[in-house]
Amino acid sequence: MDKLKNHVKELLESGEIAGFLGLIDDGGHPVPYLFTKEHLDRLDAMVVPDFRYPMTDILLRIVRKYPEETIGVMVRGCDDRALVELAKNQRIFPELVRPVGIACTKEMAEACRCSQPYPREIHYGEKVEGVNDRSDLAAVESKPLDERLDYWMGQFSKCIKCYGCRNICSMCFCDQCTLEDETLIMTGQSPPEIPIFHLIRAFHMAGRCIDCGLCEEACPAHIPLRSLYRKVREDMADYFGYVTGMDESEKDPLEFLGSEGYEVPSKIDET
Amino acid sequence: MTNSVPELEDADCILITGSNTTSSHPLIASRIMKAKEKGAKVIVIDPRRTHIASLADIHVKQNLGSDVAWINGLMHIILKEGWQNQSFIDERTEGFEEVKKAVEGYTPEKVEEITGIPKETLREIAEIYAKSGASSIVYCMGITQHITGTDNVKSLANLAMLTGQIGRPSTGVNPLRGQNNVQGSTDMAAIPNKYPGYQDVTNEEIRKKFEKAWGGPLSPNVGLTVVEMINAIEEGKLKGLYILGENPLVSDPDSTHVEKALEDVEFLVVQDIFLTETAKKADVVLPGASFAEKDGTYTGTDRRFQKIRKAIEPLGEAKPDWEILCMVGKAMGSKGFDFPSPKEVFDELAELTPIYHGADYDRIEKEVIHWPCKDKDDPGSPYLHKDGFARGKGLFTPIEFKPPAELPDEEYPFQLTTGRLPFHYHTGTMTRVSPSLTHEVNEAYIELHPEDAKALDVKSGGRVRVSSRRGSIEVRVLVTTGINKGVAFIPFHFAEAAANRLTNAAALDPIAKIPEYKVCAIKIEKIDGREA
Numbered sequence: 001m002d003k004l005k006n007h008v009k010e011l012l013e014s015g016e017i018a019g020f021l022g023l024i025d026d027g028g029h030p031v032p033y034l035f036t037k038e039h040l041d042r043l044d045a046m047v048v049p050d051f052r053y054p055m056t057d058i059l060l061r062i063v064r065k066y067p068e069e070t071i072g073v074m075v076r077g078c079d080d081r082a083l084v085e086l087a088k089n090q091r092i093f094p095e096l097v098r099p100v101g102i103a104c105t106k107e108m109a110e111a112c113r114c115s116q117p118y119p120r121e122i123h124y125g126e127k128v129e130g131v132n133d134r135s136d137l138a139a140v141e142s143k144p145l146d147e148r149l150d151y152w153m154g155q156f157s158k159c160i161k162c163y164g165c166r167n168i169c170s171m172c173f174c175d176q177c178t179l180e181d182e183t184l185i186m187t188g189q190s191p192p193e194i195p196i197f198h199l200i201r202a203f204h205m206a207g208r209c210i211d212c213g214l215c216e217e218a219c220p221a222h223i224p225l226r227s228l229y230r231k232v233r234e235d236m237a238d239y240f241g242y243v244t245g246m247d248e249s250e251k252d253p254l255e256f257l258g259s260e261g262y263e264v265p266s267k268i269d270e271t
Numbered sequence: 272m273t274n275s276v277p278e279l280e281d282a283d284c285i286l287i288t289g290s291n292t293t294s295s296h297p298l299i300a301s302r303i304m305k306a307k308e309k310g311a312k313v314i315v316i317d318p319r320r321t322h323i324a325s326l327a328d329i330h331v332k333q334n335l336g337s338d339v340a341w342i343n344g345l346m347h348i349i350l351k352e353g354w355q356n357q358s359f360i361d362e363r364t365e366g367f368e369e370v371k372k373a374v375e376g377y378t379p380e381k382v383e384e385i386t387g388i389p390k391e392t393l394r395e396i397a398e399i400y401a402k403s404g405a406s407s408i409v410y411c412m413g414i415t416q417h418i419t420g421t422d423n424v425k426s427l428a429n430l431a432m433l434t435g436q437i438g439r440p441s442t443g444v445n446p447l448r449g450q451n452n453v454q455g456s457t458d459m460a461a462i463p464n465k466y467p468g469y470q471d472v473t474n475e476e477i478r479k480k481f482e483k484a485w486g487g488p489l490s491p492n493v494g495l496t497v498v499e500m501i502n503a504i505e506e507g508k509l510k511g512l513y514i515l516g517e518n519p520l521v522s523d524p525d526s527t528h529v530e531k532a533l534e535d536v537e538f539l540v541v542q543d544i545f546l547t548e549t550a551k552k553a554d555v556v557l558p559g560a561s562f563a564e565k566d567g568t569y570t571g572t573d574r575r576f577q578k579i580r581k582a583i584e585p586l587g588e589a590k591p592d593w594e595i596l597c598m599v600g601k602a603m604g605s606k607g608f609d610f611p612s613p614k615e616v617f618d619e620l621a622e623l624t625p626i627y628h629g630a631d632y633d634r635i636e637k638e639v640i641h642w643p644c645k646d647k648d649d650p651g652s653p654y655l656h657k658d659g660f661a662r663g664k665g666l667f668t669p670i671e672f673k674p675p676a677e678l679p680d681e682e683y684p685f686q687l688t689t690g691r692l693p694f695h696y697h698t699g700t701m702t703r704v705s706p707s708l709t710h711e712v713n714e715a716y717i718e719l720h721p722e723d724a725k726a727l728d729v730k731s732g733g734r735v736r737v738s739s740r741r742g743s744i745e746v747r748v749l750v751t752t753g754i755n756k757g758v759a760f761i762p763f764h765f766a767e768a769a770a771n772r773l774t775n776a777a778a779l780d781p782i783a784k785i786p787e788y789k790v791c792a793i794k795i796e797k798i799d800g801r802e803a
Binding site: 026027028029157158161162163180187190191220221222 | 308326
């Protein structure tokens, strides 16, 4: 931990970064905090708890306010994947963001069923292998189609339209949200119109979702949202060979078709 | 609540009545959904098909104000079938014979006639509730806001005692208290007949304890409830009113009458975080600080202490309510208002209040504590009545059904019930300033059954004038099968078309003095295109 604090201290002192977004112990509760050169003593209270905040979402707010500055940010594997996608979507300039990487513990990786529980560069913690577990998808896929529809409609019918899934999502950075477009989804209803509310969100997660699972953690109705988006993520990998959050230079086939185009994979014709 | 919120997840049966849980207490609804996924039976008895009703195993729409009848009906069936918990009744309660006699006449046929609940469904509900391992009753304002509010609650208590569904984890009689701190505010004695911790103002020994602690004489008399205060202004008996965090101009029944009283009162002070409709009538407005701008504690609906921490400094001239009250107290020349921080307020409270006695800031920082917590070694009480009731034996109270105060007639042929939407809170003081919430809904409407809409020649989106003996408002129509024929629903959040222009302030529960927000008689007239 001292090594981590010193690293952040050096970055701040040298002026390499203007601020560092990390977590601080506030009366026993770890909360997000922007460490600065002016208050280096606050680094004593910096913590790395065994739970997560949507760090990149908070980062975006800071970047919007201080667009010229270089900001450091504590990232886990999932946050780092978000940074990759945010750079592709031109929400951040990678040269103005300095990730400080935290490798998750084996327990956290297992609890999150995380396939890559470590960032590109690790400054704290030991790298552990990812968990490749698609039992949640297999369980849904084992149901006959009509039962599967009933299952999802039952899950969606619990929704209270709190927008928690969207609000906590690192990849929900749009200025205007389709979910609030009343020509597509009627306002004032709870549950919101189903399944369209959830399907719109699922489609928008294709080529975007970095599989952090915060949506499902945040959902007060316990809708297995992550399974839904994992399926979309898996489809993107199967059909387009595209996995989000891995490589900054790789283009999202759904976002950047452009003039070059993509060859439609044969697998789509078969299904 | 007799039991704590997390316990709901482990209930085998949850009987919800008069609670629009998904809208008003969504996080409690989330526990109920978890329980259902674990196999619990969820039963909803509510005049509307609310979101939670649509997720339930059984939902029945009772006639408005018929609650005593169906609860007596359930007890009638349970006793006929021998599903009562006789050993619990014998060991833990008294007055059983009187209740047994009282419910004898509530045959399923008679109950169906009064309540509209089919007798087969009533039997099914009785069986599931009585026979489940742990059955929990969850209720809210749909039970209390009637002239029989106290009767309704006592009837639910009778039902729980009859079946022994109380005093164990995941059982109990669980009123869902409002906001984050309605429980806390009654704990603090924001009620006219108690000192903090529900100690009677009429008890001399208790009064002397508080006189000693607070250094001055205290009144031995019970004060007035909210609705009585408004009436007392009209009678010329009340000259000054100091309102904190309430907006009675929108939330109290018969707004026209409230408006007149607030104009007539000689001196009105309103302390709130926003300039409410009520605050606009005030002689003095004091700016309170919001939850994010102060330290202190809340007490949740399940009697749990929750510490809050200041995230930002109060904006503008705002101050935490306790600080403002201390300043007013000092300005009036009173002693005992020199608290350096909320911690010292809590310490005094714990000192004088037996149910809080074992709690302190250090403990509630680290531990989950539900009162009563009597001393430092007491871990608190997630559920009540484990080994005995507060008075010793649980008292059964025989109760007869009484119809609502105002029934439909030729002039006012519809029944109105009021309630909430998921997107707004109470009078909208905090939610109607939120762009995302007003984007969802920002206008009152009336829910009507398709047959009634047809008879009135109105469609969803059309406008109607709704009138009662007290006043009149104009609203849009929403046609739905989620409500019975002859019944209408209007959410009360919207001051410009306030449902409480229509509700009845004259009819109060004789004990709790709660008004009958949930039933009154109205007429509905179509407004034609030109007029609208």
